[in-house]
Amino acid sequence: METIAILGGTGKEGMGLGTRWARAGRRILIGSRDAAKAQDAATKALSDAPGASVDGATNEDAARAADLVVLTIPYAGMEAILSAVRAACAGKIVVDTTVPLRQFAPPVLDAMPAGSAGATAQRLLPDARVVAAFHTVSSAKLHKFGEPVEGDVLVCGDDADAKAKVSELAGLIGMRGIDAGGIDAAAALEQLAAVIIGMNQRYKKKSIGVQFTGI
């Protein structure tokens, strides 16, 4: 069975994605700096995914045991966390979901030497196939486990096979993956996510999502 590690997976986004993929039959390893905290999160995820396979581990152990690694970590923690899992991620698909905000309301992105969190992840993990995706997926919607999320997920990265694989993961939660270009397009995807966060604040909504027409 395919094993997906979700590093920093105890937060809302990681728990939403992990629980959804567990319900779809994938083996999930929730990673955290703190293995006990990760195990607590796994127990909670299992309550929403009865009979599924969900375990907790340190980020390092989770990355090592996984076929595919998902990052739901803050941009500020990226360098330390990815340095520690670099060898474990070699050759693997690594999905970066980071929306690198230095301020939440109104949303302001971090200044990033690599131009985006996605490109930063690829630089820090040169031997991994980094794909950036899921930036605009509402965690409120993710947590309504009885309903498909719907809408589109823009997927970018420099490896076409890796992007196709990540589009399949989007399909597992009811969403359509769309190839948005190389990893440098992550800048546009992260900025779009920040715009949507601002729209949620301005219009007092919780789960604005994006959809493309004519494709």
Next chain:
Amino acid sequence: METIAILGGTGKEGMGLGTRWARAGRRILIGSRDAAKAQDAATKALSDAPGASVDGATNEDAARAADLVVLTIPYAGMEAILSAVRAACAGKIVVDTTVPLRQFAPPVLDAMPAGSAGATAQRLLPDARVVAAFHTVSSAKLHKFGEPVEGDVLVCGDDADAKAKVSELAGLIGMRGIDAGGIDAAAALEQLAAVIIGMNQRYKKKSIGVQFTGI
């Protein structure tokens, strides 16, 4: 009757917007460096908007006579054109639609000191109320005059009344305007447009558009 000047309006985007707004009862002035070329474009627009009010003029004359000014000009021409119309635009709403590409396939944006074409326009026209919008509107769809364009238009700028007014202009062509934040959000909107241009190329489509759910 409200008069809308479309500077650099002889191209596909300008002709599409101008013809649509003319059909919706607005008075349109198509601006160009060359008044004769502008008049030819006006004649062509009238063939798609019988009985409407469309005239051609130099960019300067069009801006001076207008209540509201729309820019469909290349980023490379922005400094020269906007310097010439700065006084004419004072106090007016100026809508920048520029997607500042330095390469079309694959799409690559210009490096811009102000961070975006929209912010550049606001710097060059400090006395105007600049709103950036319509970046992602497919000109192929715009030119199917018998059909509403549909979909959403992200609208950004520092003046709330100006944004509301530009959302009304979106409504005239069948689209919904959504407030996407201050003028600095233009960077995200222009990058999203570049991503969509890339998607059209990758998926061999002509008119991919964007729509937001949950709002």
